[in-house]
Amino acid sequence: MATLASSTAMPVEREPTDWSSTRMQRRIARRYAAERNFRFLGLAALGLAASFLVFLLFTIVRDGWTGFLNTEVRVAVTYEPAILGLDAGRIAATADPAARRAAFRQADFAGLMLAASEQLGDFDSVVSEGAWLALRDRLEADPALLGQTEQVWVPVRSTIDLLNKGKFDLEAPEISRGVSDRDIRAWQALEAQGKLRTGFNGIFLSTADSTVPELAGIWGAALGSLLTLLVTIAVSFPVGVGAAIWLEEFAPRNRWTDIIEVSINNLAAVPSIIFGLLGLAVFLNVFGMPRSAPLVGGLTLALMTLPVIVISTRVAIKSVPPSIRDAALGIGASPIQVVFQHVVPLALPGILTGTIIGIARALGETAPLLLIGMRAFVVDTPQGFTQPATVLPVQVFLWSDDVARGFIEKTSAAIMVLMMILIAMNSVAIYLRNKFERRW
Amino acid sequence: MNTNNAPPPVGSNQPPKMTARGVNVFYGAKQAIKNVSLDVRADEVTAFIGPSGCGKSTFLRCFNRMNDTVDSARVEGEIKLDETDIYAASMDVVQLRARVGMVFQKPNPFPKSIYENIAYGPRIHGLAANKTDMDGIVEGSLRRAGLWEEVKDRLGESGTAMSGGQQQRLCIARAIAVDPEVILMDEPCSALDPIATARIEELIDDLRGKYAIIIVTHNMQQAARVSQKTAFFHLGTMVEYGDTSTIFTNPSEGRTKDYITGRYG
Structure with missing residues (x-):
């Protein structure tokens, strides 16, 4: 550029730009058309998604x-x-x-x-x-x-x-x-x-599964889901958050931590049925835990949820401004005090949101639980963590598979219960995020 | 504006509060500070000046070992606080940072109440026996930072809701609350408007004598106004160090003179 400018003694004379020429008009019209088309495509995509959702909800509610x-x-x-x-x-x-x-x-x-x-x-x-x-x-x-x-x-x-x-x-x-x-x-x-x-229908909300549709209820599966999720939360939340804090705040940066990081990211993408096989091989075959039990289901789902919690916690911790760490270190806070009194409280909204999204995914998970025997036909409401139980999505799966015509409405009704629990959990996530969110 | 350029008051023949001898700092393979030695006296304000990237902030952060938090940073040489090597293996970094406080470039109050911002340091170091003690420390620190009258009726409000200048004075009060011996200030006014800057400079002048103060600044006028000793840094070396009045009126090095007269920087 510099040599070009210096080689020509005089800059080339340019015609003054004619902004009203036909060529310019056409350019402007094309630009407007491109913007209009993009807007239309966006609205169309949104409308399509919305209509799918409405159709889905309508069918479920109509049948259920x-x-x-x-x-x-x-x-x-x-x-x-x-x-x-x-x-x-x-x-x-x-x-x-x-x-x-x-x-x-x-x-x-x-x-x-x-x-x-x-x-x-x-x-x-x-x-x-x-x-x-x-x-x-x-x-x-x-x-x-x-x-x-x-x-x-x-x-x-x-x-x-x-x-x-x-x-x-x-x-x-x-x-x-x-x-x-x-x-x-x-x-x-x-x-x-x-x-x-x-x-x-009081029976539907208060009993467990049955071979006859009029006596089948959702309560057994709901209780099974609750027990399973309690195990999942108890295992995956402390372990996941602890692992994320250590990786983010204390771990040295070397080849080993790089390998751990890549492994965690890969685990988050592993199909859930693989975790079911893992649970079957480890918890049932090696440790001899009872089949169909919320304990084993919860542990299996905890394995599946862990990477999600670790990743979201690390992101939340990373987003805490370094100036807060400096401030605390600068007045002589120890590394532990910096992490637990400043970084984690500020990261809490993100940590909780990630955890609840992970748990909500676990609530809707079916495949891994089929492999550890939670698709059993259970007529009693589960009494404990080691008793046979089933969970809501598996119950939906079982009923949708049943030949008796009465189970069609039960299936849709069970989906409605499951979705209401999911909406409730997501509302809790949003509430917690807003409650703990602090601006600076 | 308080332009106090008087020669240092009595007590200058005390041993220096902090001494640096042959300090080298490396970031990985790159050397950021080359063989710097200087003394910091307890009753003086020492200013580090120099163009951007000259290493003055890096050097400042050696005095309370904040460079420890940077994985790739390595410090050689010797820095002593009251004759104790702060890089010795036996040195407790947490105690050191309680004795050598720091104020940062950008005001960084905790997203907590004004009271909690001040009380946090004394609490983790066990400096207050009870609530009354703590109230006294909070009030004393805010008074010394010249903030008490402005905030005494709203100690429960968030520290981040104040103006930038108030936030920076809150950060100074927070540093004072731990009762340090040395306060490091890393360009404390660079994010503030001229009026807030003037207040901070007055405050620095008021704090002189009680604490040894080291201030890093871009602003040569500021160094001239608040400091008694000035060190000029360029490309990782300390070009010149001496009384502020001498450095600004009669520098011995050509580079110092060029920088102070605005020929580069």
Whole structure:
């Protein structure tokens, strides 16, 4: 450039720029068009994403909201001591709650239900095969009812329930309709007698899985998820944050720490099912821990969550301005004091956000848990960390796979529960971030 | 503005507070400070001047071993505080930094209350026996930094909500609160406006005699105004060191003269 300028004695004369020439006008029009097109593309992408989301939510809610309702049939029940094999005097005399409980467990409530449903005549088959559980709960709560007669609402079979919710096309021929003429007649007759009612489905929110849709509940899986996540948090949060603090603040910079850093970044990208295989090989085969247990599920998910927590914590620590470290060091704070009294409190919003995002991902994880046996069919709510349990996403997976038609709405309802928990967790993350955020 | 260029007061024949002998500083293979020796007296303000990148801040950070936090930095030579080698293996860096306080270029109060900013240092060093003691230390430090009247009614407010000049005086008060013997100031006014700068300079003048002060500055007028001794640095070497009045009126080195008269810098 310099030689060029010095070789020509006089600068080349330029025409004055004509900003209103056609060429210029065309350039400007092209620029405007490019900006307009980009804006349009952006809006189109946004609109597409939004419509997918709305479609997804709409389908789930449309299929799932009825899962929170159930249909019950009214029957008059006489709590006959003879059928039940229970003695009023003995029950009253038994002070020990465990012994009393055992007596109720042995009593023949199924027989009682069978006797009671005979009053429905031809339509006795509408009563759910697990309806006797409702009778047992009634009597256990109030043993004075023994020998008395009362009107009880008990759940109906899933098919009747679905009929009542209008899930079948009654115009279709019987063969392709999915419901028999007999069931339709029973439903119509009972409906006409006013013996059916639809209400909030307490069973769904309070029980565990079942082979029959009308008795299947989400509570067992929700509790399993809670226990699993407690283990995950207890293991991955202290270990992950501790590792990140050490790597960021204390570790020497050398080949070994470089290798550790690369490994952690790679681990964050490992498919989750690999962690399931690891959990299977290590926790179950080497350490002999119980299968299907929240303890093992939690440990496996903790392995998966660790890299996420380490990475987000390191980013949060890095973003603390070095001037704060200087300030603390300058008045004689020890390295530990600098880290725990200044750096970590300032990094806390980022650390918590990263952790909760990691935990939320663990909550929605299915694949690794299938490998350690958490896809088992568990009818009891888990009582502890080593008891068999399942978790919400696995429950969704199991129900979506079930042939019984009643599970369609249960699947969508379970997804709604899962999503509500996720939204709640993300809200907590946002709240914590805003609460601890400090500006300087 | 307080232009105190009077010769150092009595007590100049005491031994120096800090001494540096043959100090070399390396960043990796690059040498940032070449064989610098000087004395810092307890009752004087010593100014380090020189163009950007001459190593004056690097040298300052040797006096409280802040260079330790830079992985690649290596310090050779000997720096003594009251006849004790601060680079000796037996030296506790945390104690050293309590005795040699520091004020940084950019005001850096903790994002905590004004009270907590001052109280933090005394607390970690166990200087206050109880709340009353601590209140006394906080008030005394703020008074000495000339900030008490401005903040006494809002000690609970955040230290970062104040103006830049107030923040810097808060940082000085924070350094004073630990009761140091030496205060290092790394271009303390470079982020401040002229009025805030004047207040800091007055403050430095008030603190002289109580603490040995070393100040790094870009601003030659500032060095002339606040210091009794001046060291001129260029390209990692100390070109000249002496009484401020001599350096500014009758420098013995040509480079010093060129810099002071603004021929480069």
